[in-house]
Amino acid sequence: MDISAIILIAVALFVVYAILQYNKLIRLNISVDEAFAQIEVQLKRRADLIPNLVETVKGYASHEREALEKVVQARAASTTASTLPAVAAADGALTNALRGLLAVAEAYPDLKASTNFLQLQEELATTENKVSFSRQFYNDSVRNLNTAVKTIPTSFFVGLAKVGEREFYEVEDPTIRNAPNVKF
């Protein structure tokens, strides 16, 4: 085999390699976008549950206005947030407000015993967990992407793919795991 054939093969192999690295970066970037969309899906689910919760609590504890107001306002703020830091901040505020409302509800035995409220609690608990897990999955995706972007040899193809590091989803409050006692 003469030298020009060898060079040709080497170039061809390099092109294939470049394509693989380029595609890898693109795919990782798309999974980060997907993961972020998934967070928004879960946040919306939570937002949709809230009016029901507010009405149920109001039915038994209407004078707990402060706690109820906080939740309503936090929910309104969360529906308008769009950039990642804004979404994270609104998400944190709503989580806090909900926790406050549920803590207040502890003092009302009639409310606690109502089947409506119990079902809502499970719904809320699972939705909070889903929000928390989708944040975790997003951060995992970002970690994978950022690692690829910064490590050699994939880092050489970052310019070609026009893919960059993405930011992590930071929440002020540590995530809570909700585990109510439910029978399966």
Added chain:
Amino acid sequence: MTDFRAMQSANKRKTFALLFFMGVLVWFIAYVAIAAFGGTGAGVIPLAVLITLVSVWGSYFASDKLVLKMTRAQLITEADNPNLFNVIHEVVIASGLPMPKVAIVNDPAPNAFATGRDPNHALIAFTTGLLDSMDRDELQGVVAHEMSHVANRDTLVSSVAATTAGVIALISDILMRMLWFGGSRNRDHNGQQMPIFLAIIPLILAPIAATLLKAAVSRRRESLADATAVSFTRNPAGLRSALEVLARDTTVVQARSNAVAHMYIESPLDASVASKLFATHPPIQERIAVLRAMEANPSSSN
């Protein structure tokens, strides 16, 4: 080891090493077959491979449907058990896997398994005994462990291990029969390099070695599933507590056999019979200790 990522890498490396040794063992037996039995020996090899491939890979492809029948599991929908589906759905989100099919086995012994040829055809099942004895966090630990088997393609890995062990066992079996029923007639006419009597030792030992290696692969995958479960839930205490519940419980699943034993979260076969080397799962106390170490070191569970 308190870091689940390190644990995952270590288990994957060990699996690779074990499968590599199994591959070496196949070549060794093939060599013995040809060296001691000449042309006849060489003919046995493709036959053994074909039979094993058909039986193992046939069941691999239909694994989800097949296992449903073998374990008498009933498929359920979200309406049948919304709380269980919530727990599973949370793990689905954390893992990025598709939602598997879910089934219930009517059995008072607590246990669970996962199967399916790939994540898009996955099935996870739980006994009624398990659902009754676990709280939400424990159940989520078990769900995460089963989904880890799906994520790590353990049905595929164990099929590969089973194929290799199966080929070795079949070659040895056929050749031993030939030996027994007068293979010595061919001894001087086939141009083999190894005297037949010398082949007996590897032919007897190889299947045993293959079974030991297959069991070792199974143990590594169980350990990997524990680590991957923590990577999903970031809550080692849940799975640890679930294993403690299983360790305390002494009832055993009814619908069990060698064929499906390795898939259960806890080995349903009699513990006193299976010695440590043949065990398909690491000892449960060891698994609990590993998870406790992760709990003690919270920064490792992030």
